[in-house]
Amino acid sequence: MPTLRIALAQANPVVGDLAGNAARARAAAAEAASRGADLVALPEMFLTGYPIEDLALRPSFQEASRTTLRQLGADLVADGLGDLVVIVGYLDHEEAADARLGRPRGAPVNAAAVLHRGEVVARYAKHHLPNYGVFDEYRYFVPGESPTVVRVGGVDVALAICEDLWREGGPVTWARGAGLLLVINGSPYERNKDDVRLELCQRRARESGCSLAYVNMVGGQDELVFDGDSLVVDREGTLIGRAARYDDEILVVDLDLPAGDRADAVPVTAASAAPDREPSPPRSAPPLSDDAEVYGALVLGLRDYVDKNAFRSVILGLSGGIDSALVAAIACDALGSERVHGVALPSAYSSQHSREDAADLARRTGLGFRTVEIAPMVDAFQDSLDLSGLAEENLQARVRGVTLMALSNAEGHLVLATGNKSELSVGYSTIYGDAVGGFAPIKDVPKSLVWRLARWRNAQAESRGETPPIPPRSIEKAPSAELRPGQVDQDSLPPYDVLDAILDDYVEHDQGARDLVREGYDSALVEEVIRLTDAAEYKRRQYPPGTKISLRAFGRDRRLPITSRWRDLAR
Numbered sequence: 001m002p003t004l005r006i007a008l009a010q011a012n013p014v015v016g017d018l019a020g021n022a023a024r025a026r027a028a029a030a031e032a033a034s035r036g037a038d039l040v041a042l043p044e045m046f047l048t049g050y051p052i053e054d055l056a057l058r059p060s061f062q063e064a065s066r067t068t069l070r071q072l073g074a075d076l077v078a079d080g081l082g083d084l085v086v087i088v089g090y091l092d093h094e095e096a097a098d099a100r101l102g103r104p105r106g107a108p109v110n111a112a113a114v115l116h117r118g119e120v121v122a123r124y125a126k127h128h129l130p131n132y133g134v135f136d137e138y139r140y141f142v143p144g145e146s147p148t149v150v151r152v153g154g155v156d157v158a159l160a161i162c163e164d165l166w167r168e169g170g171p172v173t174w175a176r177g178a179g180l181l182l183v184i185n186g187s188p189y190e191r192n193k194d195d196v197r198l199e200l201c202q203r204r205a206r207e208s209g210c211s212l213a214y215v216n217m218v219g220g221q222d223e224l225v226f227d228g229d230s231l232v233v234d235r236e237g238t239l240i241g242r243a244a245r246y247d248d249e250i251l252v253v254d255l256d257l258p259a260g261d262r263a264d265a266v267p268v269t270a271a272s273a274a275p276d277r278e279p280s281p282p283r284s285a286p287p288l289s290d291d292a293e294v295y296g297a298l299v300l301g302l303r304d305y306v307d308k309n310a311f312r313s314v315i316l317g318l319s320g321g322i323d324s325a326l327v328a329a330i331a332c333d334a335l336g337s338e339r340v341h342g343v344a345l346p347s348a349y350s351s352q353h354s355r356e357d358a359a360d361l362a363r364r365t366g367l368g369f370r371t372v373e374i375a376p377m378v379d380a381f382q383d384s385l386d387l388s389g390l391a392e393e394n395l396q397a398r399v400r401g402v403t404l405m406a407l408s409n410a411e412g413h414l415v416l417a418t419g420n421k422s423e424l425s426v427g428y429s430t431i432y433g434d435a436v437g438g439f440a441p442i443k444d445v446p447k448s449l450v451w452r453l454a455r456w457r458n459a460q461a462e463s464r465g466e467t468p469p470i471p472p473r474s475i476e477k478a479p480s481a482e483l484r485p486g487q488v489d490q491d492s493l494p495p496y497d498v499l500d501a502i503l504d505d506y507v508e509h510d511q512g513a514r515d516l517v518r519e520g521y522d523s524a525l526v527e528e529v530i531r532l533t534d535a536a537e538y539k540r541r542q543y544p545p546g547t548k549i550s551l552r553a554f555g556r557d558r559r560l561p562i563t564s565r566w567r568d569l570a571r
Helices: 018-034 053-057 059-078 162-166 193-208 290-308 322-335 352-365 375-385 389-411 421-426 447-463 472-476 496-508 513-518 523-535 537-541
Strands: 003-010 039-041 085-093 108-116 119-126 149-152 155-161 180-185 211-216 218-221 224-227 231-233 239-242 249-256 314-317 340-344 368-371
Touching: 003 018, 003 180, 018 039, 018 059, 018 085, 018 249, 053 059, 059 085, 059 108, 059 119, 085 180, 108 155, 119 155, 155 162, 162 180, 162 193, 180 193, 193 211, 193 231, 193 239, 211 249, 218 290, 224 290, 231 249, 239 249, 290 322, 290 447, 314 322, 314 389, 322 340, 322 352, 322 447, 322 472, 340 352, 340 389, 352 368, 352 472, 375 389, 421 447, 421 496, 421 523, 447 472, 447 496, 496 513, 496 523, 513 523
Parallel strands: 003 039, 003 211, 039 085, 155 180, 180 211, 314 340, 340 368
Antiparallel strands: 003 249, 085 108, 108 119, 149 155, 211 231, 218 224, 231 239
């Protein structure tokens, strides 16, 4: 029985940086070869970065991807790595029209190439990217069409791409009789998805009767975070090896697999490149808690958004409250405190404890800190406008937004919005006020989870003997926008634990008003929360992008019509 040493390179590409991504692939191949691998696999659409959205439609981008692939093959030979089998995802296009599928010539395809000795010896392609792009309906498997199976080190390896694994049939059917099903992925993070991935891989391995290797991308791209979590299971579904979350890593695993005998397999290498090598012991990264997973996603999402878009620093308003405190802690962990600038923007209604808590957070984290009093600016507007009520309250928020954007323009910082998902859901934010900014790190984090993450982050610091970054008073006090004397959020909103429970059912699970009332919620409260949520769609459309951690993140996964007379009533 042959032993195949595979290397799964969960690496972090940059969309559009084809030369840089090819260099990353070469570095991964070099490390895999140094560890005696027969085969190294890189993630889905790695050469182009992922997701590429409408870039997939541009013939110039398609051709650049194909050219980069060919150059990568030549460069691997020049690097002395020609004998290593390299499987990499890239953007390709149809060479000819396909009448069976209604596909025109030149249509973009999501492809995996098998490189060996400078040549593309095999290719597998599909036409669909789930939710993140412009590829057409998915082509699972057309009867009479040959699947892609390659023979490496005497073992038959069937190839699949990401969504193939989630559908019944397809690769499970054509992998039967192979020794290994290899799936390259660009699978973004969602809460609790790691357990779903493992269970799915185990099930597909048992169904196909072969071992399964799953390599995933790592890194942030706009709102998405790819968390790695690459893994290998045997034909019985037993976990053999698993990579860490959120880290660039090459997972190397030795697999004892049956000798290949499929007639449709493309021969690549006849035997192991290093039959006398020392065994590579399997490793599995320890699992993360739910809070650690979410916090890691938020840190990586912010870091890559800032760095990949070449911002040197960020700036945010520090109110002394829990939301801005958590965003500041995430920013310092992502970028280093020297790249984070906080601004206290007190008004006539700001409490002394809020001022003190903002300054305390700055001392705890080491971020840059200044105070800009907004009362004189608010007074100047009031002298001309004489506003009252909600308009006067919103004026304060908008003066803060103007101040932050002015400092951003003057000093080159990226402004971070600090609103959470609960507030965005019900429209508890001010357009051109607290909603300004270039990125919103906790946009997809409900308020109740904001508190949990803050406590978790402080506990982590204490366990390491470090100063907790978030002032305890910011966690403990009642949340308030402080736009009028004595104001607290619960003047306008139900308790956050109740609000978040209703929003989870309505936003994440599409339950209607009658469903929610059957669960025991007050009908008037349900109708009011739904009314507020539906009415706030126009605000959410104007909110900055932010890291997605849920199944139904606003702006990417969930969009309502702004103009609509539909009302979901409990009666």
